[in-house]
Amino acid sequence: MLQNDGFRALDRGTCLRLLAGVPVGRVVYTKQALPAVLPVNFCLAADSSVLLRTSAGSDLVRAIDGAVVAFEADEFDAATRSGWSVVVTGRAMLLPDPDGQELLDGPDSWMPVRDDVLVRIDSEVVTGRELTGA
Amino acid sequence: MLQNDGFRALDRGTCLRLLAGVPVGRVVYTKQALPAVLPVNFCLAADSSVLLRTSAGSDLVRAIDGAVVAFEADEFDAATRSGWSVVVTGRAMLLPDPDGQELLDGPDSWMPVRDDVLVRIDSEVVTGRELTGA
Numbered sequence: 001m002l003q004n005d006g007f008r009a010l011d012r013g014t015c016l017r018l019l020a021g022v023p024v025g026r027v028v029y030t031k032q033a034l035p036a037v038l039p040v041n042f043c044l045a046a047d048s049s050v051l052l053r054t055s056a057g058s059d060l061v062r063a064i065d066g067a068v069v070a071f072e073a074d075e076f077d078a079a080t081r082s083g084w085s086v087v088v089t090g091r092a093m094l095l096p097d098p099d100g101q102e103l104l105d106g107p108d109s110w111m112p113v114r115d116d117v118l119v120r121i122d123s124e125v126v127t128g129r130e131l132t133g134a
Numbered sequence: 135m136l137q138n139d140g141f142r143a144l145d146r147g148t149c150l151r152l153l154a155g156v157p158v159g160r161v162v163y164t165k166q167a168l169p170a171v172l173p174v175n176f177c178l179a180a181d182s183s184v185l186l187r188t189s190a191g192s193d194l195v196r197a198i199d200g201a202v203v204a205f206e207a208d209e210f211d212a213a214t215r216s217g218w219s220v221v222v223t224g225r226a227m228l229l230p231d232p233d234g235q236e237l238l239d240g241p242d243s244w245m246p247v248r249d250d251v252l253v254r255i256d257s258e259v260v261t262g263r264e265l266t267g268a
Contacts, residue, residue: 007245024210024217028162028169035162035169035204039219070169076158081244083158085173110215110265111141131244 010128015086018073018128020044023110025073027052027121029064029092036063042071043107048123050088051095053106056115064092064119071121082133090122144262149220152207152262154178157244159207161186161255163198163226170197176205177241182257184222185229187240190249198226198253205255216267224256 010018019025025042028035038060040052050071054060069092076083095118097103106118144152153159159176162169172194174186184205188194203226210217229252231237240252 023212024208026160026171026206026208028171030164030169034202034223035164036223037160037162037171037204037206037221039206039208039210068168070171072160072171072173074158074160074173076173076244078157087171089168110210110267133244 007129007131010084010086010130012126015126015128016044016048016123018075018084019050019086019088022073022075025050025071027060027064027092028070028072029067031059031063041107041109042073044123045120049090050121050123051102051106052119052121053103053109053113053116054119055113056117061094061117061119065094067092069121076131080133082131084128084130086126086128088121088123089125089127092119092121094118095120141263141265144218144220144264146260149260149262150178150182150257152209152218153184153220153222156207156209159184159205161194161198161226162204162206163201165193165197175241175243176207178257179236179254182260183224184255184257185236185240186253186255187237187243187247187250188253189247190251195228195251195253199228201226203255210265214267216265218262218264220260220262222255222257223259223261226253226255228252229254
């Protein structure tokens with residue numbers, strides 16, 4: 001599976017529809033000058049930004065608040081050697097949520113969180129590719 | 135799902151066994167100073183390094199040859215909200231392969247590759263976590 005080689009590029013609408021259908025994606029960021037990656041639950045906001053729920057004091061928040069990150073999700077089927085992947089690249093920001101409504105509407109997390117906050121990843125840049133199989 | 139919060143850490147042996155059981159992982163690297171991520175097929179070499187097959191002239195090779203990258207694989211089950219993730223962090227290097235034997239033994243790729251080469255990711259640093267469900 002190679003970039004720009006044998007994949008069909010997906011348009012933004014298709015990318016967002018595929019993203020909306022999976023519960024787990026991966027935040028890709030830099031931690032102490034090294035590449036880092038963490039699977040998280042997420043959902044898409046009304047403006048198509050990616051929302052993550054995490055703990056206010058987590059390592060993840062410290063590493064990504066204000067930074068440009070990538071967010072990736074994919075699905076592949078080994079039997080047909082087919083699948084898709086979508087990458088959102090944008091700035092991650094702790095979401096101000098004065099009335100707590102967005103926190104209620106935000107993604108469910110499979111892990112308990114303490115002092116939960118939402119992180120928003122801007123989705124201005126969305127790329128996706130489909131692998132259609134052998 | 136939070137780092138250092140509610141996950142069970144996996145030992146190196148378990149991480150490598152889990153990695154060996156999945157066909158797709160994700161290379162996490164830096165491209166033009168931004169975080170980037172690409173799903174790829176892979177296998178583990180006898181020394182437990184990660185081997186990827188790609189095209190000699192690919193963007194991926196240009197970006198990662200000689201650089202420290204992360205390599206991630208995971209499996210999650212939405213019904214039980216359980217799963218695991220493993221991250222290898224190490225230097226990626228084009229693999230010298232004078233007799234072509236390692237190329238024959240390397241991972242299968244779901245995509246056709248041109249002038250295929252193998253990239254080796256050193257697996258000295260391997261971390262993994264298990265999410266055991268609600």
